């Protein structure tokens with residue numbers, strides 16, 4: 001059963017069609033990857049789904065509800081959380097404060113929110129940074145904080161926009177383990193990522209976008225063999241030759 005579905009989703013910026021007629025689906029508990037060159041429309045698709053941008057036409061259905069045009073906080077309340085490619089924590093506040101803000105979506109009790117936040121901070125191996133100001137975190141820590149803030153809202157679907165960008169290989173492996181742990185809790189995940197090995201290893205299905213259009217979707221194996229994907233994105237050296 002799809003938890004999220006878009007129907008012919010389109011977003012225009014003036015004359016530029018950044019997202020064009022996209023049918024996109026995420027099933028419960030699934031990990032879905034989105035690939036595509038810079039400017040392909042991946043972040044814009046996220047923004048339209050999460051209510052951060054007004055869609056031009058088409059529909060977004062989440063948990064069987066039409067959420068097209070709904071406000072970001074209303075969508076978050078329904079259980080859809082996302083991270084931002086450009087992380088935006090409260091820089092002069094602590095890790096605990098930042099994560100607690102997310103937890104307040106589900107409770108008005110300060111003690112409950114703090115408890116939930118601490119649990120998430122612990123889950124993301126950030127406990128030693130609880131009282132550190134967000135601005136003083138390293139890049140990998142900031143990426144984990146961004147994830148923690150989203151997780152604190154108790155989502156059923158989590159959308160990650162390049163959470164591994166700029167990380168070293170070992171840090172990427174840590175992040176992958178975290179993502180798999182989150183998914184094992186039953187949370188569906190949509191992940192935009194440039195690093196092919198990462199997206200191939202973690203995704204159940206992948207969509208490839210090019211100039212706003214969906215040019216392919218399928219299993220990682222299907223995607224690496226897809227002629228359109230190879231031509232538009234992967235380059236010949238990534239494709240598995242057909243015999």
Ligand SMILES: Nc1ncnc2c1ncn2[C@@H]1O[C@H](COP(=O)(O)OP(=O)(O)O)[C@@H](O)[C@H]1O
Pocket residue numbers: 013016018036037038039040041042043044045
């Ligand atoms: N707020 C905006 N106003 C105008 N053009 C935008 C805006 N956001 C994105 N775009 C344009 O839309 C296209 C898709 O951008 P984006 O969704 O950020 O791509 P991706 O995330 O795949 O790199 C790009 O050509 C980009 O310049």
Ligand SMILES: [Mg+2]
Pocket residue numbers: 042043044085
């Ligand atoms: Mg982007």
